[in-house]
Amino acid sequence: MLKLSRLTDYAAVVMAQIARYPHKPHAAAELAQAVTLPQPTVSKTLKMLVRAGLLVSQRGAQGGYCLARPASQITAADIIAAIEGPVAMTECSQAEGDCELAATCGVSDNWQRVSLAIRSLLDSVTLAHLADTAPIKLPVQLPIQSISLAAESA
Amino acid sequence: MLKLSRLTDYAAVVMAQIARYPHKPHAAAELAQAVTLPQPTVSKTLKMLVRAGLLVSQRGAQGGYCLARPASQITAADIIAAIEGPVAMTECSQAEGDCELAATCGVSDNWQRVSLAIRSLLDSVTLAHLADTAPIKLPVQLPIQSISLAAESA
DNA sequence: TGATTGGGTACCATTTTAGTCCTGTATAAA
DNA sequence: TTTATACAGGACTAAAATGGTACCCAATCA
Numbered sequence: 001m002l003k004l005s006r007l008t009d010y011a012a013v014v015m016a017q018i019a020r021y022p023h024k025p026h027a028a029a030e031l032a033q034a035v036t037l038p039q040p041t042v043s044k045t046l047k048m049l050v051r052a053g054l055l056v057s058q059r060g061a062q063g064g065y066c067l068a069r070p071a072s073q074i075t076a077a078d079i080i081a082a083i084e085g086p087v088a089m090t091e092c093s094q095a096e097g098d099c100e101l102a103a104t105c106g107v108s109d110n111w112q113r114v115s116l117a118i119r120s121l122l123d124s125v126t127l128a129h130l131a132d133t134a135p136i137k138l139p140v141q142l143p144i145q146s147i148s149l150a151a152e153s154a
Numbered sequence: 155m156l157k158l159s160r161l162t163d164y165a166a167v168v169m170a171q172i173a174r175y176p177h178k179p180h181a182a183a184e185l186a187q188a189v190t191l192p193q194p195t196v197s198k199t200l201k202m203l204v205r206a207g208l209l210v211s212q213r214g215a216q217g218g219y220c221l222a223r224p225a226s227q228i229t230a231a232d233i234i235a236a237i238e239g240p241v242a243m244t245e246c247s248q249a250e251g252d253c254e255l256a257a258t259c260g261v262s263d264n265w266q267r268v269s270l271a272i273r274s275l276l277d278s279v280t281l282a283h284l285a286d287t288a289p290i291k292l293p294v295q296l297p298i299q300s301i302s303l304a305a306e307s308a
Numbered sequence: 309t310g311a312t313t314g315g316g317t318a319c320c321a322t323t324t325t326a327g328t329c330c331t332g333t334a335t336a337a338a
Numbered sequence: 339t340t341t342a343t344a345c346a347g348g349a350c351t352a353a354a355a356t357g358g359t360a361c362c363c364a365a366t367c368a
Contacts, residue, residue: 001239002156002272005325009244013259027344036258040328047346060335061343076268085155090163105167105189110284114230117292118156118272130264138271160357181313194359201315214366215312 008083010037011045015054015079016131019071025064045083052082071131077122087122089115162237164191164199169208169233170285173225179218199237206236225285231276241276243269 004012013035018026028046032039046065049055054074055065067074077087090111121138129136158166167189172180182200186193200219203209208228209219221228231241244265275292283290 002158002234002241002243003245004156004243006245007326009265012265013261016259016261029344034258038327041326043345044327050345057345058335059333059343059345061337061341063335063344065345080156087156089156089158091157091160105170106287107167107170107284110279110286110290111163111166113290113292114276114279117275121271121275122268125264125268130261132264133260136264136267138267159355183313192358195357197314198358204315211314212366213312213314213364215368217313217366219314 004080005084007041007045007048008080010035010042011049011079011083012076012130014042014045015049015067015074015127018055018065018067019127019131022067022071025058025062025066027064030064049079049082052078054078054082067127071128072126074127075123076125076127076130077119079127080122087115087119089118158234159238161195161199161202162234164189164196165203165233165237166230166284167191168196168199169203169221169228169281172209172219172221173281173285176221176225179212179216179220181218184218203233203236206232208232208236221281225282226280228281229277230279230281230284231273233281234276241269241273243272 014031017031017034028043029039031046032042035042046055046057050057050065054068056068057063057065080087090108125136125138168185171185171188182197183193185200186196189196200209200211204211204219208222210222211217211219234241244262279290279292
């Protein structure tokens with residue numbers, strides 16, 4: 001289904017929640033309550049986001065989590081990567097030379113292009129967009145034939 | 155990682171292989187050999203593709219698999235859907251009302267838009283493109299601000 | 309009639325995912 | 339200085355998805 005994992009989904013929701021009140025630290029318990037999810041799970045997600053550098057944490061009383069940078073500078077791709085690792089549609093599009101089928105498959109080049117296009121789409125969507133209740137404006141897909149700018153050839 | 159499952163990858167490779175020689179039926183064993191994958195696995199994949207209506211099969215001696223329609227009318231989204239089910243990034247973007255967090259999450263609308271954009275990207279890539287050894291021309295992502303066409307608001 | 313080739317299903321092993329818990333450490337306030 | 343608060347890290351378990359295989363049946367053609 002090309003689906004995000006559940007944790008990634010949680011991460012987005014939690015990040016959005018923080019983004020809406022960016023000026024105070026948010027404790028895990030508070031966030032868990034706000035998004036009605038079990039606390040340990042939310043905690044786990046938060047830790048991953050810190051390790052990825054998207055959140056900063058403050059220990060101790062009155063501590064909690066804050067965005068590491070403005071919501072407009074955190075992308076959907078960042079959040080996905082924080083939980084699931086780098087966005088890549090196929091095995092071979094993440095690391096070079098790992099796929100010993102490359103010779104017979106003859107599809108990898110084009111998959112990688114698709115992967116890249118999705119990646120750049122996700123790069124263009126920021127947390128500020130996600131957290132906004134108004135709809136994001138996304139490019140509508142034009143027919144391929146009408147597009148002049150092409151990916152570089154391999 | 156937002157990754158395709160391995161079977162989906164196989165499916166694309168196998169479909170591309172058939173697309174390159176569209177005029178004769180291809181036996182599972184022949185295809186397995188061509189793409190150097192175990193035969194039972196290739197068979198399984200082929201069966202799924204038939205059930206999804208992307209391939210037609212012919213039993214008996216000299217039988218095999220053919221494309222159900224021209225490669226230019228089979229999309230990447232079709233292939234993915236055949237193996238993994240409909241393309242949808244989040245739980246709530248596939249079926250309405252299944253996500254009881256919708257009230258607190260406040261992100262679902264925008265995720266759905268992103269999901270739709272990816273979907274239309276995948277709809278625009280055909281098997282003919284994938285099977286082609288020349289690079290596909292894909293739209294380069296423009297900055298969101300510069301895009302005038304917006305998704306309909308909910 | 310028998311060889312060939314796909315169809316369907318059930319099954320198993322492995323990996324991934326989700327979720328929980330425990331113990332340790334930093335911080336702020338009393 | 340003490341104590342309550344809150345994050346850090348890792349281990350562990352349960353459940354689900356995934357990948358792969360095997361088996362037997364049905365259709366087709368020579």
